Amino acid sequence: MADTVLYEVSDGLATITLNRPEAMNALNVATKVALREAAESAAGDTAVRAILLTAAGDRAFCVGQDLKEHIGLLVSDRETGTRQTMNTVKEHYNPIVRALAGAAKPVVAAVNGVAAGAGFGFALAADYRLVADTAAFNTSFAGVALTGDSGISWTLPRVIGPSRAADLLLFPRSISAQDALELGIANRVVPSAELRAEAEKVARALAEGPTVAYAALKEAVAYGLTHSLEETLEKEDELQTRAGASEDHAIAVQAFVNKERPKYLGR
Secondary structure: OOOOEEEEEEOOEEEEEEOOHHHOOOEOHHHHHHHHHHHHHHHHOOOOOEEEEEEOOOOEEEOOEOHHHHHHHHHHHHHHOOOOHHHHHHHHHHHHHHHHHHOOOOEEEEEOOEEEOHHHHHHHOOOEEEEEOOOEEEOOHHHHOOOOOOOHHHHHHHHHOHHHHHHHHHOOOOEEHHHHHHHOOOOEEEOHHHHHHHHHHHHHHHHOOOHHHHHHHHHHHHHHOOOOHHHHHHHHHHHHHHHHOOHHHHHHHHHHHHOOOOOOOOO
């Protein structure tokens, strides 16, 4: 894994850190490959019970595609008559978003600075977003004559509604942390200096929680957004049966009876 993405697992928490602060954590090919590997590893590792996605530095979470590299790849495509440059959506962005959004465990994004383009999309793929008071969001895509990717055309309308999503996509502009909170993009806004500690606190609490129940909640919400009430009720029955059979449910019930705090096993 490239050193542009750091990956660490500790006590059930996988921390993925974008590590190109000198480039505002822009996504060159090496970084996209490393991020894909880290996201898929965290999602597939049963020992990982929560994922924290963050970035190094205090200027940017991720400003999306590295346009300097992108220009060179476009020139190469023109010279060779190929169309390889835009394959990055299929090869990198889509697998990253699938791994984060589809992980059977909670994903927390700690947005420490500007989140633009795919960086915005990756933040939206998380289940919970803590945002530094100095951070900002920008869809960016239309500003460089591109359409949305990194799942943003699916996630953004679900977070803020289709009308507001269309506004931000058609007219890219900087959205402050406070505006993001009011729109529902941010779950919490915290002072920049406190972001990492607060994000780790939230992520570690989730890593110690009932993982099977969390996975079922993620699946239920995603399912309910695209299915009828009757179908969703059936899905809830299926998922509740699964959660009710978990060891963590038995632990929770016994702890309640004993008036103790449950110590979940994540299974």
